[in-house]
Structures are given as C-alpha cells and as structure tokens.
Amino acid sequence: xxxxxFWIDVETTGFNTKRHFAFQMSYLIEENNAILYKRTLExxxxxxxxxxxxxxxxxxxxxxxxxxxxxxxxxxxxxALIDDLRLYGKKRLTLTxxxxxxxxxxxxxxxxxCSDEKSTGSFYEYFDYMSCDILQFVQAYRIGGIIDLQHIxxxxxxxxxxxxxxxxxxxxxxxxxxxxxxxxxIGMAGGHAFN
Numbered sequence: 001x002x003x004x005x006f007w008i009d010v011e012t013t014g015f016n017t018k019r020h021f022a023f024q025m026s027y028l029i030e031e032n033n034a035i036l037y038k039r040t041l042e043x044x045x046x047x048x049x050x051x052x053x054x055x056x057x058x059x060x061x062x063x064x065x066x067x068x069x070x071x072x073x074x075x076x077x078x079x080a081l082i083d084d085l086r087l088y089g090k091k092r093l094t095l096t097x098x099x100x101x102x103x104x105x106x107x108x109x110x111x112x113x114c115s116d117e118k119s120t121g122s123f124y125e126y127f128d129y130m131s132c133d134i135l136q137f138v139q140a141y142r143i144g145g146i147i148d149l150q151h152i153x154x155x156x157x158x159x160x161x162x163x164x165x166x167x168x169x170x171x172x173x174x175x176x177x178x179x180x181x182x183x184x185x186i187g188m189a190g191g192h193a194f195n
Contacts, residue, residue: 005030006093006127009175010106011061013068014054021051022106023068024061025077026171028179029088037088040172043077044069045113061169078114085126092124096132098154098178104131134182141185157181 007028014020026040045051053065085093097103111123138157141147149160158165158177161184167173 003030003032004089004091004093005096005132006089007096007175007179008100008103008107009097009171009178010103011063011169011171012057012106013065014052014057015102017105017109019052020054020057021045021048021074022110023063023071024171025081025107025110026175027081027084028175029084029093030179031088037084038172039080039084041077041080042071043074044071045074074110075114078110078120081110082120089126092128093126094128094130094132096178096182097134097175098181099135100131100133134178134185137185138181141188146188154178154181 005028007030009026010022011024012020012022021044023044024040024042027038028035029037048069053068058064095104095107108123114120115122135152138147138149138152142149142152147160149156154174154177155165155168158168158181161181163177163180163184165177168177
C-alpha cells in the first residue's frame with residue numbers, strides 16, 4: 001500500500017495557539033517507509049511581543065525568550081517549509097506524530113499567520129484531512145494488553161522500548177523517537193499493520 005507521511009513535532013512557548021507560538025519545528029517526509037527528507041526550523045513571529053513565553057514551557061524545552069527572539073523570522077521559515085512541501089508533497093501528506101493534534105494546531109496557526117493562498121497554497125493542498133497519532137496506537141496496545149505501561153508520555157514509551165531519550169524536547173529528537181516507537185510497534189504487529 002502506498003503511504004506518504006509528514007512526521008512533525010513542535011516546541012512551543014505554551015499551549016494556546018492565540019497566545020503562544022511554535023518556535024521550533026522538525027519534520028520528516030517519508031514515502032513507503034523510506035525517509036526522503038528531514039529538517040528543523042527555528043523561528044519567531046515577526047511581531048513576537050504580542051505572544052507570551054511561558055516559564056513552564058521553558059522549563060520543559062530549555063529555550064529562553066532571549067534565545068527564541070534571535071531565531072529567523074517565521075515567514076522565512078514558512079517559505080522554507082513551503083519549498084519542501086512543493087518538492088516532496090505532490091500527493092497530500094498524512095500528518096503523523098505523537099499527540100499530533102497539538103502539533104497540527106500550531107502548524108495551522110503558522111499557516112494562518114504566514115500563508116497567502118494565491119502564492120503559497122492552503123493547508124489542505126499539502127496535507128491529508130486524516131492524521132495518524134502514534135499516541136493512539138500506544139493506547140490501543142496498552143488497552144489490548146500488548147504492552148504494559150503505567151504512563152504513555154513519549155519519554156515513558158521510549159524507555160519501555162529501549163529508545164534513548166537523550167536530548168528529549170528538541171523537536172528533531174522527539175519526532176525521530178516517535179518514528180522509532182512506531183517502527184517497534186509495527187515489528188510487534190509482524191510488520192503488516194499500518195503500512
């Protein structure tokens with residue numbers, strides 16, 4: 001079966017897309033289980049003073065406001081993203097990640113701020129309406145008694161599968177670890193499911 005996935009993870013200044021923004025975004029573009037491309041973008045909105053920088057979020061990812069405001073403008077990062085999508089996303093990509101709805105909300109907010117549909121295209125010109133949440137697979141395996149986990153945050157799941165969590169909460173590390181979790185689960189399923 002043909003598959004084309006856009007694995008994505010973002011690090012943000014908080015949880016609310018109106019008050020916070022994604023300052024780091026990493027993605028893998030995969031076709032038929034082969035990684036075609038990977039990139040990390042670090043950015044700040046042009047008018048970043050209108051956004052909040054949560055101390056709680058900073059304690060998780062380790063990036064200070066002072067570091068983030070030195071990143072490239074979001075529109076420059078968005079232009080790079082669009083170039084990648086045009087090159088690799090000729091068929092709409094399935095957004096894939098861990099607790100993916102969080103990442104999708106921030107990606108959509110970026111599109112709302114930066115896109116000009118005439119020149120860049122709309123969100124759903126590049127992405128499928130359906131997404132793939134690896135967290136839901138983990139939960140299904142846990143409920144089905146296939147794996148025995150008390151907590152299903154990404155770090156706990158990585159530990160369970162023996163995947164290194166060094167440099168966790170960097171978006172590239174987290175999305176590579178998410179894919180590694182998925183690959184382990186496919187192995188448990190005999191390699192046939194979800195391909």
